[in-house]
Amino acid sequence: MDIGLDIFLQVLVWGLYAGCIYILLATGLNLIFGVMKVVNFAHGQLLMIGAYVTFSFFVLTGFNPYVLLAASIPILILIGVSIERLCFRPILGTGKLNEIFISIGLIYILENVAAMIWTDEWKVIQSPFESITVAVGDMKIPVDYLIIIVTTVIILVALYIFLKKSRLGLAVRATSQNRKAAMLVGINVERMDMLSFGIGAGLAGAAGTLWVVSGQVFNPYMGSVPAVKAFAIVIIGGLGSIPGAIIGGLLLGIAENFTVLTIGGAWKDAVAFLILIIVLIIKPTGLFGEEAE
């Protein structure tokens, strides 16, 4: 197939924007893994809840959906903190597969609570900027894509400043590096667990809002696909490495959109796993991953 430069650039921008949602999910997963050493397989369901929260507020208030980030993030932080407290804390330190089993339970609970509240039909809302595009050279980029990319960058920079500059962020990083030592210097590690899980869930909520704003359809069962992709990114980029998550997310977003262009749409969801499997065959601990315990 002959791919012109403009199509190449177009796909690149699509990939960047798709990558943003994966990056937010994968960063949250990584933060939780870094601090608690557990993997929340129900992370995509948090994105789905974030999407529905945005949808509900949009229908009720009619605000610009981007403003609703201010609603979806705090609500998801609350949900995340309760999930950590009720489900994950009791199993900390028990068998490693238990968190996967708990997550499966959570997936069923979250999906079907959402289906009870919002029914299981596909929903979609329209962004107020839907028809506005920005011309860059020959191609037209929807302004929504640009706002989404900028929003993601702002969220990530805020997270970076929080982790690197604030005392609380220092405590989070200390817990993530060495839990016992952090305990010894007087950090309340259980509070750090709640905090990191809350932030992780909040990032998933932000991803949910961006998912809705970009005009993608959603229903209660849509969460697992973006989540497993985010998880694949986390493994490719290395468990616990946030820069790895960002690079991995961008790569996957771009790879996916090129796959659609070259092989066909059916392979869009499978390509993440193909990359994942190839990476793991070459290096069973992930590209930038440390030796697994």
Next chain:
Amino acid sequence: MIENQRLVLYLTLAVLACAVLIPLVTGLNVYYLTVLIIMVIFIIYASAWNFLTYSGQGSLGHAAFFGIGGYISTLIAVKSGLTPYLTIFIGGAAAAAVGLFIGIICVRMKEWFLAMVTFGFAVIIQVLVASQFSTVTGGWDGIAAPPLISNTVPNYLVYEYYSILLIAVIVILLFRVILNSKIGLAFSAIRENELEARAAGIDPVRFKLLAFMVSAYFAGLAGALEIHYLGYITPEIFGVDISFWPIIYSISGGLGTLAGPIIGTIVITLLWDGLQSLGLTYGRFIIIGIILVLVVIFLPRGLVSLPEEIRKRVPKWKVRFNKLLSK
């Protein structure tokens, strides 16, 4: 200990007697038969999944094997005209071959990595079946599968049920024999400490691959039975739900025990159908999810360990009760 073994034997025989007698007692009621058939098929499937955990491995994508067993068996039965009672074993063998391939890739991986890769394979195989091989598999529309026993035979469901029950009993006995042999011992050694197992002269790779193949074989067999019973197959069979059910059954029953998946399947299936008859469409998923979370937190060894847990706690309750009385 011997007392216990005898108890287990009696219980097993009692369950088996129930399984044989219920269709007769209920007057060959079609609804009960369909519930029982699905239950027995899923007992095979959950036991096969559970078998994998004996060797310290796990899988979030067993639907891949379940579905491959179904597809291969259906395709061969349609093309050759053989009875499904033969083709199901070919379907199982195909699943085992794919299991060997996936196992070779997964054998060095642990926990989350293994979980993700197995999950990923189910997605990839679904895409392959639905798009690349759609000329053979009928794509998303699926294809019709020949029934185990033609529905012109009177009471064909009864024959199907007893034949499936027989297969299930044989499969579980086989698992028991394997796990009580030296192979089972090697599995436990690898599960507890791979390094020490290797030091003792056990080749972990060989045994892990064996566990993967056996598990995939019987998952494929169960899938083939299910498909020939249902009469059609679509790529939906590779869905997340089909991968998660055996996990839910095995965990709620008790991971790493032969009885666990059987008890878990029976209890959860009955609960599921009970909730369905109450008209809870989404509620039943929520209840199953809550049960799963509660079991993992409060009863990590599953329902099988419930009598033991109660026995452990009764003295404490008695003390508390007496305290209350004396006040």
